[in-house]
Amino acid sequence: MPLLGSFCLLFSLALALYCFGAGVLSLLRRTPATARLGETSRRAGLACFIALCGAGFALVYAALTNDFSVDYIHAHTNRALPLAYKISALWSGQEGSLLFWSLLLACYGFVLRLRHHVDRRLYAHASVILAGIQVFFLLVVNISANPFGVLDHMPRDGNGLNPLLQYPEMVIHPPMLYLGYVGLSVPFAFALGALIMKYPGEKWIHITRRWTMVAWLFLTCGVFLGAHWAYSVLGWGGYWAWDPVENASLLPWLTCTAFLHSVMMQEKRGMMKMWNVWLIFVTFLLTILGDFLTRSGIVASVHAFAQSNIGAWFIWMMGLTLIVCFFFFFKNQDHLRSENQLESLVSRESSFMFNNVLLLAAAFFVLWGTLFPVITEWVKGHKISVGIPFFNYICLPIGLALLLLTGVGPLLAWRRTSWASVQKNFLVPAVLAVLVLVGLLAIGVRATDFAHTMALLAAPLSMLVGGTILLEFIRGGRVLQPKLQTNMFSAMVHLTHRNTRRYGGYIAHLGVALVVIGLAGAAFDQENEQPLRVGEKMQIGKYTLVSQDETQDDNANHTSYSAALEVQKGGKKIGNLYPEIRLFKASEQPDHIVAIRSNIKEDLYVIYAGRSDDNVPVIKAFIKPMVSWLWVGVLLVIAGTLVALVPNAAQLKSLVPVPVTVPATASASAFQKQMQPVGAGK
């Protein structure tokens, strides 16, 4: 099997090289012969995917059959490992994850090449650019990180998978994240292709938008699953530690989010063409930078792969990509001139611009904080630590400013909005926001420190966003309700179906508001830790934990210790919790199985921290307010994005068509009115 895997890898490299070379030649000259050459290039790209499937299969087969003669399998699996985790070994180490990256890239390329009939010339350009990226990753896998390296002896058992990765979410989280990362290569390929061929019109933006949203959705799911895994497994009570590898996933997410917003300006007004092209370029570069940070060992991270010498590959790739992007940008920049310019500071366009500046600033700040230890080492000769508090200080205010824009943006019309209209639309959400603020103050919440100040501001701003979105749905529903002769809810559903992109976006924004409320809850965490013998009690907030029993279990993979705790509130039993710690035999590492009792108000989060010197179980408990809002919010963001991906329903036909002849001057004002959001200016 290792031999077959190595052969498949080499063969796929040859196919990718052919796809790239023949593709370039076919694009340079347009003759029937080169058209045929282009078709062979496309087919080589398709075959590359099949060859890489063979390589992926060979590695998984080696894992499933305990072929420990393969160094990678020996390092990342063992005999006792459950089946699902053996499959996940494909992406749990440096070499395997690079093979997996190549495989996903080939998979995206496969779909793209199958859909070439949409626009043959543009797709041919995108296919060649993807092939170029594919060649890079396959060179790395074949030369520097081959997963099919064999040992000179056959060990009896493997080292096993990192215990922290032996969790169901960890089987899904990396593929989701990788689908997001790798998927961002596709909009890059389209953007660069469109720039190279000076693609007329905005059709490439329409094509790219879907691919970008799909990649963004996967990335969002990946980040969410990672955060949820950290919360459920790591046992420190948090979900985001601003670790360099976590930051690496956030960077392209931020720039991609900026692109998804600013692209609307290009579609609707023909503006921001240069900006959008560079946003895609930067997003792609950040995915490569993320790879570099994760794999080079330049920054310390609990998530990073082992330190290796493959970092140089990624520096070269980033350099080469930048040169290519700059070359074609300066060569063809005339093609990217805006058709319109911004007319007013108070307009939808300007809100998108501010949104973009803030998102890019956030991305820069995260990058700055991530790389600052490295910069300090260059300048002063020693590394420093930059952790959670620094990122919170610099990023939370930006986050709140973005939230404010999320609330205000939908109230603004394209081109320009009158202040009277803004004030009128702003009134109800603003009153709701102020009421929330006053309510929080009334129940005794005070801005005693930075975290509490941010939390106090986050809640009313989230209300502002929620109020704005709700009003948008109600206004739209009111317009449609009499026409459809249905109830308000059905009218709103129909409204969403008529403009999925707009109302899907609103649902996603509502999710963001819930996420922020969930994050704000962290300012009010409580915790307690104590050794707990059977029959003893510990208090955390309004809850009392009573130890009922303690057990020990043993299997081939791990030894586990757990406690049975009765949870009481106000003297009444409300349930049981079973926190557990597992000591994995192959790696000799511990892992927590956190016990969580969750409701809409708060989570009771209990971990079996270990055993004290006198061999008594030590229980650590947290109360974490509003955490479930965070998870629900992310699900809403995902749901909103899925809605936005659904095509619009056919427009409602008016019962009696009325031919209207509009004088030239009146048509301009009618157009402007049409550009107003529902309810604006009324």
Added chain:
Amino acid sequence: MKILRWLLLAALCSSTMLMVGADDENSRFEKAGGKLQCMCGCNQKLLICNHVGCQVSPAMIRDLKATVQTKSNDEEVLDWFRQNYGVTAVILPSTHGFELTAWVVPPLILAGAIGVMVLVIFAWQKKGPAQAAAMTKVAVDPHMQALRSRARRETEEI
């Protein structure tokens, strides 16, 4: 308009009330503890280092309690830890020397970016009418008009 003014007034009153609240010694301990990491190699914040049997975190926590009582402000507490446990014990850049740039650069960049953007928008606003007139001239060319319509028609069908 009147209601909006009342809203602004209410917001102002609320923000004044937001300031109410004072630090006690316990909250100083919590705050400074949140800016330190356990030096046993677990990379966790000092106060949430969650493995029993850690030899380092209890001593660090004892030192933290002592320094909070003897030092007058948080920066002095953090400096004490930098000197005694190494610079990596503190997970915040210092507010002096080269590390100050970590704090200064982000707000400067943000202010610069917003400033440039506002200037660009104002410049566009000034240029707007002249450009609109120029675009109208082009728009009346029937040949260009037909080409534009065709391009729009063909590019709208995906």
